Amino acid sequence: MVVTIGFEGSANKIGIGIIRDGEVLSNPRRTYITPPGEGFQPSATARHHQAHVLDVLQEALDIAKITPDQIDAVCYTKGPGMGAPLVSVAVVARTVAQLWQKPIIGVNHCIGHIEMARLITGADDPTVLYVSGGNTQVIAYSERRYQIFGETIDMAIGNCFDRLARLLKLSNDPSPGYNIEQMAKRGQRLVRLPYVVKGMDVSFSGMLSFIEERLDKWLAGEYTPQDICFSLQETAFAMLVETTERAMALTGSQEVLISDR
């Protein structure tokens, strides 16, 4: 039996998971939530993680009913991500690894997402749509590597949604994307937004500036904030599905794995 503990804190969430032979025993998390209209800054996010990491660790051990001597390896997110939060969490991972005298394994954030999702879903060789706050990539495994088939050529989809949420002054609790989705459910009319697919790549920054430039005019009468959220979702998601579809046509893969934060 192999028991591993994993530390992740590359963005505004701090999470610690314990896994025994592919079974998730515990996975407590805390999210740093900022006021509406604001994003999370690295140093404040790092302070949040520093304040909570030990509680989360205790919780992870308690829920899993695992003691440190039963653990075989300590894993942590090595990057990419925000420097300060990453370091804060890595320090704790390294410290416990030395205290408990366990090997430590650095994990690439993106690979972590994909492998975790493969474990949970049982997908064998999926085409991966990897979307989160900072990432928008279509990935598939080929030639013994995860290869990027398509990606955003400017901003990530999550970033785009966060920015719209800020423009509309939506709450960051539990997340801007969640609140956009709730608004979108009540959207009535589709605003025609720039739909930018270049081969297997997408672009979102044009869509965002298009909205930014016209937002006041739209809200003055023509469209509601709900319509705008709805249209952003419909357009952006269609772009992602289309590029994923193109990648699948290329790889011949029959499975899609959607991986987010």
Next chain:
Amino acid sequence: MKSPQLLKQGAEARLYRTTFCGRPAIVKERFKKTYRHPELDDAITNDRIKAEARALVRCRKLGVRAPVVYQVDLPRRRIVMQDLPECSTVREAICRLSAAQGADCEPLLALAGRLGRLLATLHAAGLVHGDLTTSNLLVDDQLEHITVIDFGLSVADGGAEELAVDLYVLERAVLSTHPQSGPFTEHVYTAYEQQWSGARAVLDKLHQVRMRGRKRLMLG
């Protein structure tokens, strides 16, 4: 038209082989994508059919080989175009030749030169292909004539930015076809630059586009 025969199913269209006024023809029919909002789907499909038909015509006016457009049928989401005589894709040519003679063999580099000049002609006119993969470039057995197909994502008057992204898509497509394709791409760019005075600005932009894709911060 005789009853069409399904030739190929792509990610967004089906190709049928048929005849049009007695000539061998291909019907490209873009099917409905039910995951898209119907208004959005109609708008995108219409835009792409129009863009494709216009670009094909324009391409031929510029002296670059592309299928002749016979008919555009927006309500049925179709373009009827010339059926090209058998030829392979540039992707297949690269695979075949690099396996047989190496990735920097003379015939491949000559093909790269032709491709560079062809792209310079299109780009000098502001015509952006939009999906410039090696599967969308056809070539005859002698590697003499390159034909460009699939203009659904084309843009009529692209600036340096769009032209650079065009090259970037090609570069990555070539790379995914064959990992040691550096010399091929270099030859494309050399010929591209010799052919057209505006090339330098596009290649400078290309450098930025490359950096943007790879060096971006990836948070969350």
